[in-house]
Amino acid sequence: MSPEKLDAILDRYDRNPAQLIPILQDVQAEENYLPRETLEAISEKLDVPLVRIYAVATFYKAFSLKPRGKHIIQVCMGTACHVRGGARILDKMMRDLNVGPGETTKDMAFTLETVNCLGACALGPIVVVDGEYHGQMNPPKWDKIYKTLKKAEG
Amino acid sequence: MAKVHLTIDGKTVEAEEGAMLLQVARDAGVEIPTLCHNDEVKPYGACRMCMVEVGDGPRKKLVTSCTYPVKDGLSVTTQSERIQRNRKMIAELLLARCYKVPEVREMAEAYGIDVDKPRFQVREDTCILCGLCVRVCDEVVGVHAIGFAGRGPDRVPTPPFKEPSQLCIACGACVYVCPVDAIKMVQTPESRTIKRWQRTLPMKVCKVCGEPFMPEYQIEYFKKRAKNIPDDFFEVCPNCR
Numbered sequence: 001m002s003p004e005k006l007d008a009i010l011d012r013y014d015r016n017p018a019q020l021i022p023i024l025q026d027v028q029a030e031e032n033y034l035p036r037e038t039l040e041a042i043s044e045k046l047d048v049p050l051v052r053i054y055a056v057a058t059f060y061k062a063f064s065l066k067p068r069g070k071h072i073i074q075v076c077m078g079t080a081c082h083v084r085g086g087a088r089i090l091d092k093m094m095r096d097l098n099v100g101p102g103e104t105t106k107d108m109a110f111t112l113e114t115v116n117c118l119g120a121c122a123l124g125p126i127v128v129v130d131g132e133y134h135g136q137m138n139p140p141k142w143d144k145i146y147k148t149l150k151k152a153e154g
Numbered sequence: 155m156a157k158v159h160l161t162i163d164g165k166t167v168e169a170e171e172g173a174m175l176l177q178v179a180r181d182a183g184v185e186i187p188t189l190c191h192n193d194e195v196k197p198y199g200a201c202r203m204c205m206v207e208v209g210d211g212p213r214k215k216l217v218t219s220c221t222y223p224v225k226d227g228l229s230v231t232t233q234s235e236r237i238q239r240n241r242k243m244i245a246e247l248l249l250a251r252c253y254k255v256p257e258v259r260e261m262a263e264a265y266g267i268d269v270d271k272p273r274f275q276v277r278e279d280t281c282i283l284c285g286l287c288v289r290v291c292d293e294v295v296g297v298h299a300i301g302f303a304g305r306g307p308d309r310v311p312t313p314p315f316k317e318p319s320q321l322c323i324a325c326g327a328c329v330y331v332c333p334v335d336a337i338k339m340v341q342t343p344e345s346r347t348i349k350r351w352q353r354t355l356p357m358k359v360c361k362v363c364g365e366p367f368m369p370e371y372q373i374e375y376f377k378k379r380a381k382n383i384p385d386d387f388f389e390v391c392p393n394c395r
Binding site: 036049050051052053054055058059 | 292298299300301302303304305312313314315321
């Protein structure tokens with residue numbers, strides 16, 4: 001992340017170290033992950049020990065220290081989604097994308113993640129694609145979404 | 155600060171308002187076991203061994219005495235079947251986590267646990283996650299070289315990015331404070347290594363006796379922190395000074 005961009009984010013929070021989590025969220029919203037250099041820059045600019053930022057970044061599952069793909073696909077593995085076939089959909093996605101949960105495709109287009117509950121069990125099995133919820137997922141439905149995404153990628 | 159009166163195991167004790175219960179009890183001569191407590195750092199409440207009961211009758215609740223501020227009229231019980239049962243549970247869980255650590259095994263045995271027949275699936279961790287190393291590095295030494303990473307079963311104390319520490323001054327405070335000896339230090343005439351943080355630093359040799367006494371980087375840090383030290387102060391070791 002460029003220093004100007006980071007400064008803009010930090011200024012948004014008055015360079016207040018107590019606002020570390022929203023700052024990291026904004027960085028991740030821009031970069032899709034938390035680049036190490038950016039964390040080091042935040043540490044220096046806010047005078048917060050690097051290890052504390054690292055602790056926060058590794059504590060929350062919402063933060064990633066590894067580069068993630070352009071499209072983030074989250075499959076719910078909660079109990080309700082699981083019994084409604086979430087695991088089967090995950091299997092299919094793993095075959096389609098050729099990556100495991102938590103991994104990113106080589107072309108950096110897709111990241112596949114599992115989550116433990118999205119709080120919308122009635123709509124299970126749920127899949128979230130780039131923040132958009134798709135309920136009552138099944139393999140044909142996923143095929144359609146996947147095709148659209150791939151087409152958009154070219 | 156106002157004085158308050160409370161009873162600990164039926165004995166009336168006077169204390170400063172807001173003082174932590176563990177300290178008050180210890181000052182009154184009541185023994186409470188702890189793992190994560192150290193007078194030099196802030197109370198943390200990680201190990202849960204210092205649990206006691208406060209209140210009366212059915213309202214009695216378990217609290218960690220190290221983080222519980224005393225107030226007037228408080229009634230405290232430090233020995234009961236319930237407390238003992240809870241401490242035993244913690245000992246069993248620690249044993250499952252750190253099956254090979256002698257300090258943990260000893261403690262488990264003291265609570266009547268058969269260490270050869272652990273109740274839970276065992277792991278061979280060396281660290282009990284009391285956080286003393288991290289807190290000493292933060293609050294006492296002030297270099298913030300280490301912290302916790304991850305959470306749940308993956309939580310570990312580590313330098314940032316789990317790489318060899320760049321900030322550690324190899325002072326050894328974490329080694330000294332660790333209750334289960336999980337941080338090893340290797341000292342040779344030339345250098346000192348803190349193994350867990352993968353940090354090796356050259357040692358300063360005393361001008362008078364020729365013995366190594368402190369990592370050079372630590373001296374630099376001391377000089378930076380205490381501005382009025384004469385330049386040649388650290389040329390000679392404390393014994394020869």
